Amino acid sequence: MHLVTPLATADAAARRWLLRTPATSYVVGLDAGDAPRCLHWGRALTAEQAAALVAPATAGASSFDSATAGDEELVTEAGARFETPSLQVAFPGGDRGIDWRFEGHDVEGGHLTLRFADRRHPFLVELHYRVYAGSDVIERWTVLRSALPVTVLRCDSAAWSVPILRDYRLSHVTGGWSAEHALRRTVPVVGETVLTGRRGVSGHHANPWLMLDGGDATETHGEVWSGALAWSGSWRITVTRGPAGRAGWTGGAGHEGLTFRLAPGAEWVTPTFAGLYSAHGYGGASRAWHHHVARHVLPEPDEPRPVVYNSWEAVGFEVNEANQLRLARLAAEVGAELFVVDDGWFGGRVGDRAGLGDWWPNRERFPGGLAPLIDEVHRLGMRFGLWVEPEMVNPDSDLYRAHPDWVHHTPGRPRTELRNQLVLDLARPEVADQVRKWLHELVGEHEIDFLKWDFNRALTEVGPDGRAWHDHVRAVYAILDQLRADHPGLRVEGCAGGGGRTDLGMMARTDQVWTSDNTDAHDRIAIQRGFSQVYPARVMAAWVTDSPNPLTGRVTPLSFRFHVAMAGALGLGGDLLAWSPEELAEAARLVAVYKDIRPVVQFGQQYRLDGGVQYSGGDRVVVLAWRGPVAFGGPRIPLRPAGLDPLGRYRDEDTGDLHHGAVLMASGLDLGLDGGDYASALVRLRKEG
Known part of the structure; x- marks a missing residue:
């Protein structure tokens, strides 16, 4: 261009x-x-x-x-x-x-x-x-x-x-x-x-x-x-x-x-x-x-997105200082750069029925507050992040008991609870101001580097004036804008029960978005392909989690899960406490590989291929290929790279093989994906001459 x-x-x-x-x-x-x-x-x-x-x-x-x-x-x-x-x-x-x-x-x-x-x-x-x-x-x-x-x-x-x-x-x-x-x-x-x-x-x-x-x-x-x-x-x-x-x-x-x-x-x-x-x-x-x-659009487009470890799928609501410290040490060993504590760290939040709105550390789970954990995470060389859901409140919370009128509701009618929670009416200036204040204090007092901003239910009972639907969103934008201005080092991930807030408005105020609560690598191939039609890889948070997958029960190899997640901003979300030494070692190796290809994936040009995805940046080309379950006797179709220099020569960085650009685009790469279901491959090419 x-x-x-x-x-x-x-x-x-x-x-x-x-x-x-x-x-x-x-x-x-x-x-x-x-x-x-x-x-x-x-x-x-x-x-x-x-x-x-x-x-x-x-x-x-x-x-x-x-x-x-x-x-x-x-x-x-x-x-x-x-x-x-x-x-x-x-x-x-x-x-x-x-x-x-x-x-x-x-x-x-x-x-x-x-x-x-x-x-x-x-x-x-x-x-x-x-x-x-x-x-x-x-x-x-x-x-x-x-x-x-x-x-x-x-x-x-x-x-x-x-x-x-x-x-x-x-x-x-x-x-x-x-x-x-x-x-x-x-x-x-x-x-x-x-x-x-x-x-x-x-x-x-x-x-x-x-x-x-x-x-x-x-x-x-x-x-x-x-x-x-x-x-x-x-x-x-x-x-x-x-x-x-x-x-x-x-x-x-x-x-x-x-x-x-x-x-x-x-x-x-x-x-x-x-x-x-x-x-x-x-x-x-x-x-x-x-x-x-x-x-x-993006506020910090040139920053490499860090390798995240998020503890949610490992412990769920059973989060406490002891298990977070153990997970943080393992996360650092496999190469994570950002450790995020998810839901359950605050107020009376021991399940999804209570605590939203009471944003202070649960003293039974974190007797010394968050400082000991944050200090250890920083000592391990990682940044520290927290999950928050600022727009929500549980009826069983101190905030709701003090301000039951602060939620979206229709006077005289039942208040619709979804996931046992209600939505704070941020169209009201006093409510939005309170949310802004506690977020400012939380980030400033606890050395928070990263927030995962979630939104886990739809709006209902918004009121008779239709502009309240607009004003709520504008208040979210204003809070995020002010929070980032007050804390320039803060980075934010947008989330709404997965990909429910994926759009250019949110991307103007966040650094990445949580693509989906579905971390099944096979399902993620289609999810990520649809995501990529408009939105770039650098904002697409993608986790490697456990097998069998917690949502679908599907069993897939660790390398397959990594290769799919490497197509975006790589994260880890499995229960590292249950991973074998061999799995932890393989994870550390693959994280190191991702850090090598990260500049190409996150800042290169993306080409969707039949059977994979390609990223090209500078003189490097990265191809991630995968296949799901296959029928016996089906053809083995070579994966054809795109956008190469037809007259260029490309050296495989791992095997040393030399390829011609025109031949690769015409005949493709035979990746040998015949190791059974859920086979995958990563190819790193470097242009010579």
Whole structure:
């Protein structure tokens, strides 16, 4: 990807604007009624070429058709518009819909702002666009301002249009708890396909990103248009495929029914909804997303993610100072760099029925507080981390007994308990302030290097004002932002019962995310493949745990578990106290191997292969290959690396064998994975010459 200066340029006479990225262009223009329309999103255009674009006709074929072409930048309800609305507002008296009147624009480097007013009411809408040097991602968001009280029924961040294609294919993920990121590729219906999360988090069951192509894209070839929403609460993306052949989507925070009042003089700013065009297939789109997330989303992108040991699967709620000290010593011996104490260290937390909200060390389990354990972990050369669930409270807790009104609830109705807990109402400033204060004290007083921030149930009884769903998430963001500002050395892992808060909004405030509570290596292959469509390996926490697996009961070799987890930010979560000396020695060897390949895995370019994954960085290439259960007599398919220099020569760092790049990509590597079920291999190549 060659770098160009990102520009948002204006053609005042034609009333159109060109946004340029290194490999793509985006052109927005105004029609005769001042409605903003997408004129082009795709391959790079010059200013002269952009000026030559002709907008498609807007008149419908009949009086039952929409008068628009399905390419508006934010669809309203005014006039004969029958596409999915992006912006729905009700003015005093019941008047709905925005009749666009262009007010002006601002261009500052890569940031374009288009300003509009409604022709009847003192109501303002700003459409924002931003591009960055070296990134093909375009960020968009919307700002509302009103001089009179209005009811906002829906306010998406942006609507995105793709060219008219012969056919379309939609890519997204589905799943559930411990089954996140299951990749789906389907033909979108003519009509509306709604992807949504209604649980107050981005979700296990879906995730706020999508891709559209013409049905002919592959990992390596074809045009792909994609979008990802930077939001960690409820969300909705509606894909529309019109009868005339046009397709696109609109999306943003919230779900249906979450209306709220916008007071006179108030401002509403949506989260960012980013879009990306790639001419290089799904793999090219993914690598472009990975690059953007690393350079323009993550707070500390260039830090190697440490090898974590987390004690949860070893001891569960039976955590105490003695077993944590024993585990810490073993973790240090196998090469862990960060030791994390999970749930059960605080208050009356001896199970999941009590203690949430009482964030001080349990004196029966830690008689001297946390200091002796933290000191020993630091002496062993590791950093120290704690599991916390700041947004939650058990009814059986001192906090709840003192402040029963601090939770989301509907007066006069039962309070829904999920996992025996309730959710603190962080939309209330006094509640959010209390959470911020105890986190600040915990981190500052105990030399905490790392927090695993969890969220283990969905939101319910959030209240009559729909903005509380938004305000809760914004409070979480504000607390994390302040905590990191106050403690610059603190690192954070985002978690919500596994991958329930995997999104660009959370990644802007955390260093990695917990991918799934399912640590079964065989299941993780598919989970991690779906995760990698948009999110980079460096943020994908992946543990090696016990066999049989605690969740699935599946028995797999230790090397297989390691090779799968090495594809992300490696962690250990097994009961090291029960591992044999041989297993501990093998683990130490494999951790050392991971530390050698970590710069390539975490900072290189990822290529999804048939039967594995490849990372390329500098002159090194790392291939991780695996296979699950196989049928007798099935073909042994060589694994074909990708993205190599066809004229280059590559030396196997472990065997010394020399390979030609063109031969590897054409004939593949015969890895000899015939050692039974759950065989795996790691290949390290270095380019010579």
